[in-house]
Amino acid sequence: MSVSDPIADFITVIRNGVHSRKASVEAPFSRLKAEICRILAAEGFIDGFETVESANHKGTKVRNIKVNLRYADSLRTVSPITQLQRISSPGRRVYVGRGELPRVRGGLGISILSTSRGVISDKQARNENVGGELLVKVW
Numbered sequence: 001m002s003v004s005d006p007i008a009d010f011i012t013v014i015r016n017g018v019h020s021r022k023a024s025v026e027a028p029f030s031r032l033k034a035e036i037c038r039i040l041a042a043e044g045f046i047d048g049f050e051t052v053e054s055a056n057h058k059g060t061k062v063r064n065i066k067v068n069l070r071y072a073d074s075l076r077t078v079s080p081i082t083q084l085q086r087i088s089s090p091g092r093r094v095y096v097g098r099g100e101l102p103r104v105r106g107g108l109g110i111s112i113l114s115t116s117r118g119v120i121s122d123k124q125a126r127n128e129n130v131g132g133e134l135l136v137k138v139w
Contacts, residue, residue, distance in 0.1 A: 004090060005086070005089055005090055006030060006033070007033070007036070007135060007136070008086045011036075013025050014046075014067060014069070014084060015083075015084045017069055018079045021075075021077070022069060024068045025066070025069065026067075027064060027067070028062070029064055032114075033065050034051070036136065037049040038119075039110070039112050039119065040067075045070065045081050046081075047068040047069065048068045049065055049067045049068065050066050050068075051063055051064070051065055069081075083137075083138070083139055085136065085137045086136055087134045087135060087136060087137055088133050088135055093133060094133065094134045095131065095132065096113070096131050096132070096134050098126075098131040099131075100131065101113075101122050101125055101126055101131065102122070102134070102137075103122075104122070105139040108139055109138050109139025110123065110137075111135075111136070111138075112134075112135045112137075112138070113125050113132040113134055114135055115132030115133075116132065119135070120132075
């Protein structure tokens with residue numbers, strides 16, 4: 001994992017887990033990642049998440065976030081996550097005003113924004129009439 005963009009690494013872990021049909025995936029913990037997972041769970045894209053502690057190869061405790069992926073069938077072939085796309089990056093920040101909030105796939109997907117009121121979905125941002133940094137699009 002690279003240090004330059006941990007959110008891009010996190011969504012890549014989720015994307016790879018869905019493509020590999022895994023039941024769950026783990027990544028290093030951060031509060032921003034936990035907030036992204038909270039929104040994904042609330043919108044029905046994942047089954048849930050939890051914080052787990054484990055020991056690394058040196059024996060020190062490491063906090064990870066475990067994401068339980070959702071599938072429509074027992075063979076794990078159909079996932080509600082078709083694509084995860086990182087929009088804003090450390091080298092190119094993308095900000096949207098309250099009137100410029102994008103509709104993802106005609107309302108079938110969501111955008112996750114970092115605003116002055118915390119990390120929220122585009123639907124909540126429209127309700128609260130706020131804009132912010134566009135982090136991730138999910139459909």
